[in-house]
Amino acid sequence: MKLLQRRRAPGTVREKHFSLSLRGRSVPLVVRKNPRAKRIIVRLSGDGDGVVVTVPARTAFDEGVRAAKRNADWIIQRLDAVPPRLPFADGVAIPILGRDHTIRYRAKGRSGVHLEDGELVVTGPDALLAGRVDRWLKKRARTEITVRVAAKTARLGRPAGRITVRDTRSRWGSCSSRGNLSFCWRLVMAPEAVLDYVVAHEVGHLAVPNHGPQFWRTVATLTDDVESARLWLRRYGRALHRYG
Numbered sequence: 514m515k516l517l518q519r520r521r522a523p524g525t526v527r528e529k530h531f532s533l534s535l536r537g538r539s540v541p542l543v544v545r546k547n548p549r550a551k552r553i554i555v556r557l558s559g560d561g562d563g564v565v566v567t568v569p570a571r572t573a574f575d576e577g578v579r580a581a582k583r584n585a586d587w588i589i590q591r592l593d594a595v596p597p598r599l600p601f602a603d604g605v606a607i608p609i610l611g612r613d614h615t616i617r618y619r620a621k622g623r624s625g626v627h628l629e630d631g632e633l634v635v636t637g638p639d640a641l642l643a644g645r646v647d648r649w650l651k652k653r654a655r656t657e658i659t660v661r662v663a664a665k666t667a668r669l670g671r672p673a674g675r676i677t678v679r680d681t682r683s684r685w686g687s688c689s690s691r692g693n694l695s696f697c698w699r700l701v702m703a704p705e706a707v708l709d710y711v712v713a714h715e716v717g718h719l720a721v722p723n724h725g726p727q728f729w730r731t732v733a734t735l736t737d738d739v740e741s742a743r744l745w746l747r748r749y750g751r752a753l754h755r756y757g
């Protein structure tokens with residue numbers, strides 16, 4: 514199919530953001546051009562809060578918007594089926610490395626946030642609870658990810674650049690051409706084997722930049738169960754975006 518490929522003019526816009534009004538609801542919409550797309554595909558965004566429409570490279574962005582409007586019923590149905598958000602609050606159970614921990618607020622006691630008998634205990638002014646849990650989880654994510662990057666880069670014999678941990682929505686991790694690694698902090702809520710796989714995947718890119726057989730062989734030397742981890746992310750990954 515090489516002959517059919519055309520080079521994209523530099524600076525071509527690849528995606529546009531819209532706010533869609535569907536049945537009186539405002540729904541964020543991204544229309545994305547994909548040179549490999551053969552037809553228009555409408556789906557929910559990774560966090561389940563909006564819509565992503567993929568269109569072939571030569572299709573106008575407006576065509577993507579029209580496709581979303583034509584699928585209004587389906588979109589509303591799917592949006593309603595997405596589990597509700599779970600803000601960090603007293604009594605809410607959140608997974609840490611895949612195990613549920615209930616958030617417990619205590620007005621007094623050892624200050625800050627700490628784990629105690631399977632609960633995440635938060636003290637201090639209760640107005641600050643959500644922010645404290647959020648920061649604690651991000652810090653924990655950074656720690657868990659950093660130790661794994663260190664172990665795996667040592668095994669691979671290739672150093673990593675900077676490690677960034679943030680709230681990425683479209684991907685769980687990435688590796689730049691300079692070897693800088695970026696991860697979604699929400700991985701700290703996934704089972705340990707899943708977090709381990711995503712780290713192995715990005716560290717694997719330090720040796721092999723593509724997703725060919727050599728890459729997957731490398732990843733398999735850095736983590737235990739690639740297939741179950743990938744399956745878990747496809748099935749349950751979106752649910753991690755409900756928290757906080």
Ligand SMILES: [Zn+2]
Pocket residue numbers: 714718724
């Ligand atoms: Zn990859």
